[in-house]
Amino acid sequence: MDLNAIAEYLPLFGEAALLTVKLGILGIIFSIIIGLICAVVQYYKVPVIRRIVSVYIEISRNTPLLVQLFFIYYGLPKVGIPTDAETCGIAGLAFLGGSYMAEAFRSGLESVDKIQTESAYSLGMNKMQTMRYVILPQAISVSIPAFVANVIFLMKETSVFSAISLLDLMFMAKDLMGMYNDTVEALCLLVGFYLIILLPISIVGTIVERRVRRAGFGS
Amino acid sequence: MADALLTIDNIVKRFGDNTILDGISFSVKKSEVIVIVGPSGCGKSTLLRCINALEPIQDGKITLDGEVIERNSKTLPLLRQRIGMVFQSYDLFPHLTVLDNILLAPCKVQKRDKEEVKQEAMSLLERVGLKEKAKSYPRELSGGQKQRVAIVRALCMHPEILLFDEVTAALDPEMVREVLDVMLDLAKQGRTMLIVTHEMQFARAIADRIIFLDNGKIVEEATPDEFFDNPKTERAKQFLNTFEFDSVRAKKELAE
Ligand SMILES: Nc1ncnc2c1ncn2[C@@H]1O[C@H](COP(=O)(O)OP(=O)(O)OP(=O)(O)O)[C@@H](O)[C@H]1O
Numbered sequence: 101m102d103l104n105a106i107a108e109y110l111p112l113f114g115e116a117a118l119l120t121v122k123l124g125i126l127g128i129i130f131s132i133i134i135g136l137i138c139a140v141v142q143y144y145k146v147p148v149i150r151r152i153v154s155v156y157i158e159i160s161r162n163t164p165l166l167v168q169l170f171f172i173y174y175g176l177p178k179v180g181i182p183t184d185a186e187t188c189g190i191a192g193l194a195f196l197g198g199s200y201m202a203e204a205f206r207s208g209l210e211s212v213d214k215i216q217t218e219s220a221y222s223l224g225m226n227k228m229q230t231m232r233y234v235i236l237p238q239a240i241s242v243s244i245p246a247f248v249a250n251v252i253f254l255m256k257e258t259s260v261f262s263a264i265s266l267l268d269l270m271f272m273a274k275d276l277m278g279m280y281n282d283t284v285e286a287l288c289l290l291v292g293f294y295l296i297i298l299l300p301i302s303i304v305g306t307i308v309e310r311r312v313r314r315a316g317f318g319s
Numbered sequence: 320m321a322d323a324l325l326t327i328d329n330i331v332k333r334f335g336d337n338t339i340l341d342g343i344s345f346s347v348k349k350s351e352v353i354v355i356v357g358p359s360g361c362g363k364s365t366l367l368r369c370i371n372a373l374e375p376i377q378d379g380k381i382t383l384d385g386e387v388i389e390r391n392s393k394t395l396p397l398l399r400q401r402i403g404m405v406f407q408s409y410d411l412f413p414h415l416t417v418l419d420n421i422l423l424a425p426c427k428v429q430k431r432d433k434e435e436v437k438q439e440a441m442s443l444l445e446r447v448g449l450k451e452k453a454k455s456y457p458r459e460l461s462g463g464q465k466q467r468v469a470i471v472r473a474l475c476m477h478p479e480i481l482l483f484d485e486v487t488a489a490l491d492p493e494m495v496r497e498v499l500d501v502m503l504d505l506a507k508q509g510r511t512m513l514i515v516t517h518e519m520q521f522a523r524a525i526a527d528r529i530i531f532l533d534n535g536k537i538v539e540e541a542t543p544d545e546f547f548d549n550p551k552t553e554r555a556k557q558f559l560n561t562f563e564f565d566s567v568r569a570k571k572e573l574a575e
């Protein structure tokens with residue numbers, strides 16, 4: 101292994117890692133927002149919108165991220181919506197992640213006993229207040245394990261971003277392997293950087309999960 | 320009745336084809352304590368749930384101080400603030416401490432000053448003997464303690480009427496008393512209450528009026544003494560009999 105090559109590529113990979121993390125985090129934030137909205141719509145069985153949500157969830161879960169990205173990146177400009185690669189990456193990840201987050205939150209919401217809603221109502225809370233102060237806090241803590249798994253899953257999915265010419269970690273590795281003959285070095289850096297990104301998430305996730313389980317509500 | 324606080328006017332409640340409440344009418348005056356009794360499944364819980372519109376009714380009208388309680392109306396949350404309810408199953412919010420359970424609705428719904436509500440909450444908790452549990456979570460309380468907190472939580476909203484649905488039914492016998500004592504105390508303070516219970520001695524002690532419900536109708540409505548000593552209807556007699564036990568020993572001796 102050529103340490104000089106590694107030292108030389110390090111800054112390039114560092115930059116690529118930053119892009120991966122940035123797009124990943126933004127995509128996940130939007131996934132959470134989409135997921136929450138979809139889960140609440142399904143929880144309240146909002147007519148019509150609920151059907152739209154379930155169609156979205158089926159499409160999102162049953163097509164690969166790569167295909168979703170191609171649609172957004174090559175498809176949208178064809179119908180007159182201009183796109184740049186970074187926005188597409190974020191949008192694609194959010195499109196995929198939204199449905200996974202929705203499922204995680206929905207099962208959390210459904211785990212909250214009906215009596216909780218009723219006692220909130222009988223204290224004079226409206227639907228919004230009941231959702232915000234009573235149901236969501238309980239639902240979210242139930243959803244944490246699924247939520248953490250989704251965050252890790254989505255971070256890993258960022259590896260297909262190179263397909264729409266985003267200069268992420270994958271792109272960098274392929275590029276360097278193609279240009280020079282430093283395959284081993286490039287691969288080591290690729291794996292190393294993904295581990296640097298994902299291990300902390302995994303560890304923090306485990307700690308949070310354990311904390312929540314220890315707090316374990318239940319009566 | 321001119322001075323009725325809560326009026327139930329000929330309400331009908333069906334679950335599908337099953338008529339649970341079939342033309343129920345009565346009213347509750349200010350400071351009155353009414354106890355509803357009746358066999359299991361006769362619709363006592365359903366009646367209370369209809370009163371704060373947790374269940375829709377198919378016919379009739381319920382009014383609080385002249386205002387109609389209607390599902391899906393804009394004023395429903397406001398009306399519900401004026402009606403306190405305590406359920407049979409423990410309904411505290413498990414993610415909040417005892418104190419936060421009590422503060423939530425007064426602060427977020429009525430937008431009252433947090434310090435002021437906190438003081439009130441603490442003095443009420445002291446009154447029911449739970450001051451030192453303010454920072455505990457519901458899971459750390461016994462059933463009886465949870466129900467006392469639920470009562471304080473309802474009281475802190477300053478309701479005009481309190482509904483109790485068999486609040487001691489899920490409790491171990493030794494915890495029943497501590498909860499009933501709190502309710503007796505409330506009655507002494509002149510609170511308006513509508514109580515469903517299977518504790519007949521308690522009903523007799525606390526009620527101004529007893530309503531006996533069976534088959535979806537009010538079968539008897541009387542003072543406690545009348546109802547327990549001289550029930551007028553056969554059904555009420557049968558119902559009261561289910562709480563009596565014939566001495567087995569006497570029977571054994573007879574047989575010998
Ligand atoms: N959501 C529901 N759907 C269908 N039927 C219901 C529903 N809730 C209650 N019922 C029926 O309505 C009837 C009255 O129930 P309710 O709980 O009001 O009785 P209750 O008098 O409170 O009985 P208990 O003393 O056992 O608490 C019962 O026959 C019950 O099966």
Ligand SMILES: [Mg+2]
Binds near residue numbers: 484
């Ligand atoms: Mg009941």
